[in-house]
Amino acid sequence: MKIAAWRLPVMTFVALLLLWEGVVTLFDVPDYLVPSPLQIAVLIPARIGNLLGALLVTGGEALGGFLLSALVGVVIGLCFSVSSLIRRSFYPYVVLLQTIPIIAISPLILLWLGNGSLSVLFISFLISVPAVVVNTTQGLISVDSNLVNLFRMGDAGVPTMLFKLRLPNALPHIFVGLKIAAGASVVGALVGETFAGSSALGAGGLGYSAVYALSQLDTPYLFTLILTSSLLGLLFFLAVIIAERLTVGHWHESLLADHAD
């Protein structure tokens, strides 16, 4: 059954909401602990201004972190692909960067860049850049040897090799990195805000607001912030998927469902 594919999850979602609403009402759970879905739903239009403001702040920081990691990540990947000496010297540190808990070094970032969006953007960047570097490098160096030989037979120079072979070949890999980075940059911005966020610009971001809402035991608002954060992550991911379809969708195998065999 084809319709069931999307109907089933929707039905489970509705059922869960009903169950949630029922349990909260039946057992009279206080709303600072678990608010009811209805309460949250009502709160969204009531505080839409605050939510959008927070969304813009965090979205801006995450977008900045993401774009920076895309740019820097691809450039580092290019350097790694050109020289195996550079690659062997620095690649382990990129991998190591992934294993460093950002929380541990965040006080240092705070010390250097100060409280506010710049620190948050930088944390978002640090979390998302390794995925771009690793996947870009992989894509640039894993070119079929016969294709390399074909280009050598054509006396192709380094720029031709790069722009007509290595870079297009790497695009699907780069998008894998960008998809990971899109999610990570939002997480990075939210986490960053919990200790480096400020309301200096008039409105705090989603992460900052969440910490504040928690301190006030404003749990219903906390839930709307969680929803908005999820929406932001989803938006980022969708944007990359769309960009991927537009760029490599017409030729890359994993994106072609209706191919002739």
Add this chain to the structure above:
Amino acid sequence: MGTVTEFRPQLKAVPSPHIPFLCIANLCKHYASGKSVLRDFSLSAAPGEFISVLGESGCGKSTLLKMIAGLSSTSTGSIRIDGRPPERARDIMSFVFQDPALLPWRTVARNVELALEFEGVPKRARAARVESVLKLVALDDVHNYRPRQLSGGMKMRVSIARALVTTPRLLLMDEPFGALDAMTRNRLNEELLALHARQKWTTLFVTHSITEAVFLSDRILLMGANPGGVLEEIAVDLPSPRTAALRSEPKFLDLVGQVSRALAAIHP
């Protein structure tokens, strides 16, 4: 006005001391480890000759082709293509690899065009040449397809079209049809011969298939391994044009038998 008759010495085409187009002398290849891949390989090929290289895996056939193409270094010996070393003869040779080696992001026509881009042919002049070669391999109706949409045989025809669009004088083919089913393989063999009859490039064709080698070639080199080298040469004296019907003729089958026995003697 009177006519002035003057003496013009007639320059006759000298029955030349047979200047070979492709000349390989005492070619060796060994690795730093001392392992010898190819030993003392010599070959001279006349223009337009179709030569197959037949032998088991590891006898250095592919390495030989890569050395002729200048993609792999030679240890000792010399290779001359129309008098030039491989690195300076790339404009007159094309390579067809084991797999079609197509760029998946380019259309069929743009894949073929790549070879002309390498040659620096101006953009305006490319389209006509691409279209005419695609017509030659009967792919003109799919020129806007991506490789992903083609069958294995069609992909290989694109690969051959790309090799031929630059009108090479030497075509190096490294088991191009090895991955295809027998029927597609036979059909492509026939197509290749028809194209060869028109353009008369010199071919060095590496293969595992005895029938393929007999069907296509003027000469077959049988190679042995450890280290690789030519152990026997068999001339294929079959009439041309060769068509599919030839495969069932006694003369053809005799030759296939002869080559099989020779191979069996080499690799007991």
